[in-house]
Amino acid sequence: MELSGLSSGLDTQSIVQQLMASMQGRLYNYKYQKQEWEQKDAALGELEAKLNSFESAAGKLVGADNLRGYNSTSSDSDVLSVSVDSSKVFEGSHTIAVKQLATTESWVHDTGFRFQDSLVGAGKFIYSYNHEERVIETNDETTLEDLVGLINNDPENPGLTANILEYDNGTEGVYHLVLSGNDAGSNYQISVNNSTTQVLGQSSGYKAFSESEFASTGTLITDLVQFTGTRADGDYISIKDDTNAEVGTLNITDSTDVNDLLSAINTSLTGTATATIDSGQIIVTNDADGTSYNLGLDYIATGTAALETADLSLPFTKAGTEAEANTKITDLAQFRGELAGGETITIDGTDNMGVNIPSVTLNVTATTTMDHLLDRINDAFEGVAEAKLEDGQIKLIDDTSGASSTSLTLTYDNAGNGSDLQLPTFDTTAGTVGGQHSNILDPASFTETQNAQDSMIKVDGYPTGETEWISRSSNTLKDILPGVTINLHGTTDTSDPANLETIDIGVSKDTKAIQKKLGSLVKAYNGLMSFIKENTKYNPETEKAGILISNSTVRTVRSIMRTPLATTATGFVDTVHDYLMPQDIGLEIDSDGVLSLDSEALEEAMDNGFNDVLSIIGADKTGTITNDAHKIISFYGASKYTTAGSYKVKVQTTTDGSNEIDQVWIRPEGETEWREADSWNDTSGVITFQAKESEDGDDLPERDLQIKLDMSTLTEGTEYTATVSVQQGFAGAISDALDKVLDSTDGYLTIARDNIKGSIENYSDRIEREEDRLNREKERLTQRFARLEAQLASIQQQMGALGMMGSGGGQMM
Numbered sequence: 127m128e129l130s131g132l133s134s135g136l137d138t139q140s141i142v143q144q145l146m147a148s149m150q151g152r153l154y155n156y157k158y159q160k161q162e163w164e165q166k167d168a169a170l171g172e173l174e175a176k177l178n179s180f181e182s183a184a185g186k187l188v189g190a191d192n193l194r195g196y197n198s199t200s201s202d203s204d205v206l207s208v209s210v211d212s213s214k215v216f217e218g219s220h221t222i223a224v225k226q227l228a229t230t231e232s233w234v235h236d237t238g239f240r241f242q243d244s245l246v247g248a249g250k251f252i253y254s255y256n257h258e259e260r261v262i263e264t265n266d267e268t269t270l271e272d273l274v275g276l277i278n279n280d281p282e283n284p285g286l287t288a289n290i291l292e293y294d295n296g297t298e299g300v301y302h303l304v305l306s307g308n309d310a311g312s313n314y315q316i317s318v319n320n321s322t323t324q325v326l327g328q329s330s331g332y333k334a335f336s337e338s339e340f341a342s343t344g345t346l347i348t349d350l351v352q353f354t355g356t357r358a359d360g361d362y363i364s365i366k367d368d369t370n371a372e373v374g375t376l377n378i379t380d381s382t383d384v385n386d387l388l389s390a391i392n393t394s395l396t397g398t399a400t401a402t403i404d405s406g407q408i409i410v411t412n413d414a415d416g417t418s419y420n421l422g423l424d425y426i427a428t429g430t431a432a433l434e435t436a437d438l439s440l441p442f443t444k445a446g447t448e449a450e451a452n453t454k455i456t457d458l459a460q461f462r463g464e465l466a467g468g469e470t471i472t473i474d475g476t477d478n479m480g481v482n483i484p485s486v487t488l489n490v491t492a493t494t495t496m497d498h499l500l501d502r503i504n505d506a507f508e509g510v511a512e513a514k515l516e517d518g519q520i521k522l523i524d525d526t527s528g529a530s531s532t533s534l535t536l537t538y539d540n541a542g543n544g545s546d547l548q549l550p551t552f553d554t555t556a557g558t559v560g561g562q563h564s565n566i567l568d569p570a571s572f573t574e575t576q577n578a579q580d581s582m583i584k585v586d587g588y589p590t591g592e593t594e595w596i597s598r599s600s601n602t603l604k605d606i607l608p609g610v611t612i613n614l615h616g617t618t619d620t621s622d623p624a625n626l627e628t629i630d631i632g633v634s635k636d637t638k639a640i641q642k643k644l645g646s647l648v649k650a651y652n653g654l655m656s657f658i659k660e661n662t663k664y665n666p667e668t669e670k671a672g673i674l675i676s677n678s679t680v681r682t683v684r685s686i687m688r689t690p691l692a693t694t695a696t697g698f699v700d701t702v703h704d705y706l707m708p709q710d711i712g713l714e715i716d717s718d719g720v721l722s723l724d725s726e727a728l729e730e731a732m733d734n735g736f737n738d739v740l741s742i743i744g745a746d747k748t749g750t751i752t753n754d755a756h757k758i759i760s761f762y763g764a765s766k767y768t769t770a771g772s773y774k775v776k777v778q779t780t781t782d783g784s785n786e787i788d789q790v791w792i793r794p795e796g797e798t799e800w801r802e803a804d805s806w807n808d809t810s811g812v813i814t815f816q817a818k819e820s821e822d823g824d825d826l827p828e829r830d831l832q833i834k835l836d837m838s839t840l841t842e843g844t845e846y847t848a849t850v851s852v853q854q855g856f857a858g859a860i861s862d863a864l865d866k867v868l869d870s871t872d873g874y875l876t877i878a879r880d881n882i883k884g885s886i887e888n889y890s891d892r893i894e895r896e897e898d899r900l901n902r903e904k905e906r907l908t909q910r911f912a913r914l915e916a917q918l919a920s921i922q923q924q925m926g927a928l929g930m931m932g933s934g935g936g937q938m939m
Contacts, residue, residue, distance in 0.1 A: 138911040146904050153896045160889035162673075167882045169661050169673045173680065174868070174875055176657050180650040180687070181864045186643050187857035190740040190748070193643070195636035198610070205616040206629045215609025217635060221628035223584040224617045228310035228601045231578035233318065234291060237571040238299025242290060243269040249566045251277075252319040255307060257512040257523040258284035259323045264566060270301055277305075285309055286316065303567065311599020312580045318569040319527035324478070326511075326522040326534055328550040332449035332458050332496065340406030341442035343385035347378055347433070351443045351459040354550060358429035363387065365394045366422030378425075384442070391421065406441030434548060448518030451497040455490055455547065463545030465492060471547070472537045473503055477510045478524055480531035490538075490547075503534070522552060581614055584626065592623040637732050640739075644713065644723050647857070651691070651721045658684050659719070679878040683867055690859035691715060695742055696770040697853035702750050704735050705742040708856050745855040751833075754848035758839055761850060762812055762832040769827035770854035771795065774847070777813070777835060781843040787813070787835065792828050795849065801826065811835035 187193065196215050198208040206222055239246075246269065251262040260283065262276050270290065277288035289304045307314045341350055348357050357378055365374040374394025376387055384403060391401040391410070399419040401410045410419040425433035443459045455461060455471075469490040475483050486506040488499055496515055503513040503522070511522045511532055524530045538547040582595035585606060589595065596606060601614040610633065619627035658680055661672040674680045692715055694706045705711055712727030732739045741748070747768050749761030759775065772795040780788040790803035790813050804816035813835065815828040833850060854862075867874045 138915065142904065142907045142911060145907055146900065149900060149903060153893065153900060156889050156893045156896060160886055160893065163882055163885045163889065165673050166677065167879060167886065170677075170679075170875060170879050170882065173654075173657060173661075173674075173683070174879075176650075176654040177683070177864060177868055177875070180647075180654050181861065181868065183643070183647040183650040184857045184860040184864065187647060187744050188855070188861055189746045190737070190744045190855070193640055193740045193744050195639040196609075197634050197636045199630075199632045199634075201630040203615075205614075205618060206631070207613045207615065208631045208633075209611045209613070210633055211609040211611075212636075213609070215607075215633055217633055219630065219632040220586050220607065221630055222612065222618075223587075223620055223626040223628045224614055225582040225584075225595055225620045226579060226617060227614055228581035228599055229576055229579050230307040230310050231314060231316045231574070232307070232576040233305045233316050233572045234575050235303040235567060235571055236295070236299070236573050237297075237568075238293070238295055238302040239270050240298045240300055242271050242301050244301070245269055246273050247566045251566050252322055252527070253277075253286070253305065254315075254317045254319060254323060254527070255284045255286040256309070256314045257514065257525075259319070259325070259523070259527075260284065261322060270303065273303065285314070305572075307578055309599070310578065310581075310601065312578055312597075313599055314578045316574075316578070317527070318567070318572045320569055321528045323527040324524045324530035324532055324554060326532065326552040326554060328519050328521075328552055332453070332460060332518045332520075341384055341403070341444050342406075343383065343388065343403060345384045345442070345444045346380075347382045347384070347387065348380065349444050350384075350433070352434040352548070354432050354434075354548075355427070355430035357431045358427065360428040361431055362426050363390070363433070363435075364422075364424040364426055365391055366424065367395065367398070368420040368422075370422055378431075395419075395421075403442075406443055408438050408442070410438075437546070449496055449515070450518075451495065451500070451515055453496050454492070455494045455496070455499070456492060458547070460548040461545070462547075463540070463543075465490065465545060466541070466543035468541030469543065469545060470539045470541070471499065471502075471549070472539065473506045473534070474537070475506065475534040476531055477507075478526055478530040478532045483507060483510065507532075507534075520552075583612075583614070584628075587626075635732065635736055637729060640732070640743075641723070641725060641728060644728070644743075648713070648721050648723050651687070654687065655684065655719050655721075677878065679874050682874055686863045686866070687860070688715065688719075690856040690863065691721060695745070695854065695856050696859060697745075697749075697772065697851045698742065699750075699752065699772070699851055701752060702851070703741070703853075704738045705731065708742070711739050711742060741853065741855060743855045744857050745853040746858050748853050750851050750853070752849045752851065754846075756839075756844075756846055758836045758846055759848040759850075760834050760836070762834040763830075764832065764852050765830035767825060767829040768831050768852055769794075769829075770852045770859075771827065773828060773831070773850045773852070775833060775850055776800065777846040779840050779842055779844050779846075783842065785840050785842050787811075787840075792831075794827055801828075808837070811837040 191213055194212050196210050196212050196217065198210045200206050200208050206224065245267070246264055248264055248266045248268070251264060251273065253260060253262075260277075260280060262273070262280065264273060264276070268276070274288040274290060277283065277286070285308045287306050287308060289306065291302045291304045292300060293302060294300045295302075305316050305318070307316055347353060347363075357380065361378040363376045363378060364372050365376065367373045374390055376382065376390040388401050388403060388408070391408075395401070395410070397413065399410050399412050399421070401408055401421070403409070408421070410421040411417065412419050421438060423433075423435040423438065425431065425435060441462070449458060456465060471488045471490060473486040473488070477483055483506055486502050488494065488502040500513050500515060500520070503520070507513065507522065509525065511524050513520055513522050515521075522532065522534050524532055534552045536549040536552075538549055540546065580597035580599050581601050581603070582597050583603070583606075584595060598605075603612040603614070606612060610631075612631070618629060658674070661674040662677070662680060664671045664675060691708050691713060695708075698706045700706060708714070711731040712724035713721065714724070715721050728739070747764040747766065747770060749764060751759055751761055759777070774793050774795055776791045777787060778789045780786050786808040787806050790806060791800040792803060792815055793800045803813050806813040811834050813833050815826075815831045831850070831852065833848075835846070865873075868876070870876060
């Protein structure tokens with residue numbers, strides 16, 4: 127509604143506006159308060175960004191191992207370059223002489239073909255690579271290009287690439303087949319063969335075993351590790367009583383399982399004995415008195431199958447995962463019993479001419495692996511054949527092609543200690559018979575253009591013999607020096623054994639990287655503190671205060687961010703550690719609150735104790751033991767839940783002759799109440815303080831702390847005490863403090879900003895309600911003045927009518 131004011135002559139619209147303006151005070155105050163809270167929230171948002179930057183800088187310093195950086199140098203990087211793994215490498219310098227680089231092998235067909243689509247003929251092309259032989263079948267329409275495709279697309283290609291080289295040799299040989307190995311090293315040799323090479327395989331492979339692989343009632347007889355060969359129709363198991371008389375049989379099919387065998391035994395021995403299976407072992411007991419019954423089982427085969435049943439006290443097992451090179455002999459499913467010492471595997475055999483090779487013996491211990499067995503077989507057959515482990519099966523591959531008399535026999539001797547190892551036999555049934563002839567591309571027409579060879583180096587003059595070199599099948603050497611990768615690019619002059627040319631390599635501490643990270647921490651800290659100072663100060667000249675001057679959260683943040691940089695790091699003690707606080711390595715806060723890094727002081731500290739510097743910066747719940755008079759307690763571990771600090775521990779041993787741990791107590795240093803440990807292991811001596819809760823529901827500070835006792839030196843009925851110090855460097859302490867501030871659920875800053883957002887929403891609601899009230903008031907005033915205008919207009923009309931009556935000139939009679 128608009129007011130014209132024509133009737134009254136007053137500017138009533140202006141009067142309403144002035145009246146409304148006089149009522150705006152409360153609304154203006156609400157808007158001012160909201161704006162102030164929004165400014166505070168924006169300031170806290172900037173503070174959060176500063177804290178995130180500080181958190182990022184501190185996080186890069188947590189973990190002493192992460193800080194342990196090293197530089198590597200080479201005196202001639204064109205010949206040899208070096209890189210390092212800082213977690214494994216040691217500082218030092220070395221000299222390297224390089225006799226030769228590892229190379230791949232290449233062969234070229236000299237004769238060649240006139241065209242790429244020339245026919246190669248029908249027949250067999252036989253080649254070997256890395257002791258793996260392939261036979262490529264061709265037909266009357268196979269071209270040179272087709273042969274290349276057959277070789278490269280062979281799904282069992284052992285790692286060789288075929289190609290075509292164009293070169294006119296003057297005798298119509300323009301296009302030549304090229305065979306190139308994909309791998310460097312002397313093992314990766316190529317040969318083009320006149321006939322196939324003999325490969326001896328085993329009747330069954332080796333399986334790794336775990337207790338979960340004991341046979342059960344549902345295990346098929348043919349899936350038992352003790353079953354070898356191939357089942358044939360007519361195979362059966364003969365069941366014999368304790369007099370060795372056959373009392374029953376069980377026909378073996380592909381679906382016959384252990385439960386069928388138990389049923390057959392129980393049917394055959396009804397009223398006499400009962401058979402059950404427990405952890406893979408068939409147990410037969412007399413029905414009369416429950417004593418053990420002497421059962422006999424014989425597998426009668428019509429073909430090659432066999433089932434080991436000689437000793438039923440040993441468990442039946444089902445096939446596990448295929449054995450690998452690092453599988454221990456004692457972890458094989460074929461191994462049963464326990465080692466007692468003196469057990470051996472003897473390796474015998476003949477070469478390809480049928481001549482006996484010298485016997486070789488492998489001592490079997492708890493750490494002997496399949497790889498050790500392969501090494502000993504290869505020692506026995508050096509220059510004759512190569513042993514490999516493929517899909518859990520050992521294969522022996524002749525070094526020469528053609529028919530062969532090579533044989534291999536493995537014999538296990540348990541030294542009379544009762545263990546057993548089933549060793550499958552070797553034959554060509556499970557391998558390849560040599561002698562299939564190649565009739566295309568005569569091997570004599572190929573030339574070796576590059577020989578596969580190992581790289582050969584000496585490190586610091588070792589090995590010392592003139593003809594002795596460290597050899598590897600690659601030019602990237604990762605296992606010569608711990609944590610050092612040597613990349614070979616060329617060779618040095620080794621023509622004079624007494625004066626070898628060498629390359630100098632060096633590994634040194636990367637102190638500049640630590641300085642750079644600490645510099646980033648200093649910059650982030652000062653940026654944070656400068657922001658806090660600017661927004662919490664009072665300017666007496668302008669009489670203005672910083673937007674966060676009264677914010678208690680900001681004061682808390684300032685305090686807890688400063689504390690780790692100005693106090694002794696938690697868990698560090700002067701009797702053990704050289705550096706106790708940041709200022710000891712050059713980090714110091716001045717009177718204005720500015721953090722600075724003295725680079726010279728840091729360099730000096732690192733020179734005097736590099737690892738100690740890393741520890742005071744980045745120790746992440748590492749530990750030390752002090753006050754251990756018996757030298758029997760050691761720190762074993764802690765987790766992120768363990769509170770850094772010092773703890774008193776007390777261990778009491780038993781008095782009953784068992785010489786074990788009886789009880790363990792712990793208390794944080796400074797407290798008086800002892801708490802019991804949750805668990806310990808009397809074999810390993812590891813004591814664990816698990817996640818108990820205190821009376822207020824919080825985790826106890828010793829959560830996940832672990833110590834270890836030397837059980838071999840325990841004395842019965844003795845109390846052992848020590849102090850365990852769990853260290854946390856100042857970077858970790860900063861990170862923990864920042865977690866308390868920035869946690870997305872209950873962080874100090876999160877809560878503060880949530881409260882401010884609540885105030886902003888509150889004032890938004892107030893503003894909305896006040897604006898509604900003022901709008902209603904304006905409407906009321908507008909209507910009121912409208913009524914006034916209407917009344918005035920009515921009066922004016924009446925006055926006008928009276929005036930007209932008076933101006934008519936009539937007289938009263």
